[in-house]
Amino acid sequence: MKQSRMIIDKAFKISEADKRIYGSFIEHLGRAVYDGIYQPDSPLSDEDGFRKDVLEMVKELDVPIVRYPGGNFVSNFMWEDSVGPVEDRPKRLELAWRSLEENKIGLNEFAKWTQKAGSEMMMALNLGTRGIADACNILEYCNHPGGTKYSDMRIRHGVKDPHNIKVWCLGNEMDGPWQLGHKTMDEYGRLAEETAKAMKLIDPSIELVSCGSSNLEMPTFPEWEATTLNYAYDHIDYVSLHQYYGNKNNDTEDFFALSDDMDQFIRSVIATCDYVKAKKRGKKNINLSFDEWNVWFHSNEADDDIMTNHPWQAAPPLLEDVYTFEDSILVGLMLITLMKHADRVKMACMAQLVNVIAPIMTDKNGGPAWKQTIFYPFMHASRYGRGVVLQPLVDTPVHDTKTHENVTDLSSVSVWNQEADELTIFAVNRNTKEDMELITDLRSMEGYQLTEHIVLESNDMKLCNSAGQELVAPRTVKRSTLDGGRLTSMLSKASWNVIRLKK
Structure with a gap:
């Protein structure tokens, strides 16, 4: 058995984790909204038509912020069509995903849903086919108390108090030629x-x-960031990052190494932001909003067929990836990467939340919601990753993969919740062939006792969950012992581990 060693010390602080790094994303795409969060004819829904089982799972994930309404969808979004009496709202051709948008759920309904979910809205603006005036109008509608054209319009629509949305995205993927209103x-x-x-x-x-x-x-990365921030530095607070990964070559070891690419992406954007800061002799840091990230590749061929050959359906099944066990491991690795950059990554959104490349799925035939494999690492990180992120000192074997060199067998980070006197170690054994003994020096955490070791593991990398059959789920194991500040743990090959201690 291979061995790794790690030192965790209270003094090795990266930053307090902003809870918004455990955010998510709902786009008017496929069955995310209709049949996902909203299904008025279902006995599983509440008086507003929202799926109660989905809401309970979202609460289980403890999602603090949800990006809305897109995504590519937002670049042709006419927000006025989504408010006011539902019977008066027009149906529109949705150009990004070649679907029919019926506007049964809009801005105010989604605001009500986020309240029920215990979350906040991150609102994305249409800077593709619209611009400055429209951005000001929707902001006035959402945040101004009253006495003006658009705030009074909101009040007439039955929403007396402003939504007070605090985070706004200035468009979506405007560097992409696929984007409506793509810009230089x-x-x-x-x-x-x-x-x-x-x-x-x-x-x-x-x-x-x-x-x-x-x-x-993208061929313009990172020149895009350097150029656009040169204009907007004084007026914006964050820059966005988007990245999806897939095991297209069916190479699990190389797939697990993709989190190293994510780490390099983050480091490059930070360096570019700091270059602009230095160039402008600025005083503020531009922080990062990694507001689209996930595994996405399983459904691509089916999606192309629907959009090309069967367009203009209302809520067609698009981007419905069914996730494998190995996908859950990469999601865990990506969460560890986000936590390691808690000093600059202040928001992140797993894309998406329900049905569309999502941890939560609803049955197409009216059955209950169910949890995909990727639900669990996200839940663990959101639940136990609140506090000060500590930088571990790691000594671990390395291996090479087809496209990566010096990939560490161990990927790990720890979060210290001072208020609750809890320490959580998140660890992935990226070695797909051998188990690992992990010896952790915890001498600075005097008085802490081991409470549990949770593991997600499988010998079948392609194992999936489905409606009524949860084959991949976490369990508690007795594979860690603590003696005199020395924690000894056994990490099985290709496994996600959550080791919890409490004072």
């Missing part, structure tokens, strides 16, 4: 700057997210 770097930089200036005149308390590169492979 200079075009978007100017638009983001002027939109941000205008919006903060209306509500100076809001936080604004500028579009970064759509993924690490």
Whole structure:
């Protein structure tokens, strides 16, 4: 059995984790909204038509912020169509996913849903086919108390108190040629700057997210960030990152190494933000909003067929990836990566939440909701990853994969919740062939006792969950012992581990 060693010390602080790194995303795409969070004819739904079983699972995940309404959808979103009496709302051709948007759920209904879910809205703006005036109008509608055209419109629509949405995304993936209203770097930089200036005149308390590169492979990365931030630096607070991964070559070891690419992506964006700060002799850091991340590749061929050959359906089944055990391990590795950058990554959204590349699925035939494999690492991180992130000192064997070198067998981070006197160690054994003994020096955590060791493991990398059959689920094991500040743990090959201690 291979061995890794780790030192965890209270003094090795990275940052307090912003709870919003455990956010998610609901887009008007496929069955995310209709049949996902909203199904008025179902006996499983409440008086507002919202699925109660889905709401309970969202609460179990403890999602603090949800990005809405897109995604690519937002670049042709006419927000006025989504408010007011439902019977008066128009149906529209939804161009991003070539679907029919019936506007049965809109801005105010979604705000009500987030309240029921114990979450907040992160609102994305249409800077593709619309612009500055529209951004100001929707902000006035949502956040101004009353006495103006759009705030009074909200009140007439039955919403007396403002929504007070604090986080606004200035468009979506504006560097992507697939995006409606795609912009060049200079075009978007100017638009983001002027939109941000205008919006903060209306509500100076809001936080604004500028579009970064759509993924690490974009040909304009990181010049896009450097150019657009050169315009918008003084007026925005965050820059976005988006990245999806897939095991397209059926190489599990190389798949598990992709979290190293995510780490490098984050480091490169931080470096670019700091370059702009230095260039402008600025005083503030631009922090990061990793507001789209997940595994996504299983459903691509089916999606292409629906959008190309069967367009203009209402809520067609799109992007319904069924996740494997190995997908859950990479999701855990991506969560560890986000936590390791808690000093600069202040928000993140697993894309998405229900049915569309999601941890929660609803049965297409009216049955109950069920949990995908990726539900569990996300739940553990959100539940136990609140507190100060500590940087572990790790000594571990390494291995090479097809496209990566010096991949560490152990990937780990720990979070110290001072208020609850709890320490949680998140650890993945990325070695797919051998178990690992992990010896952790905890001498600075005097008085802490081991409470549980949770593991997600399987000998079948392609094992999936389905409605009524949960084959991949966490369990508590007796594989850790604590003696005199020395924690000894056995991590099975290709496993997600959550080791919890309490004072």
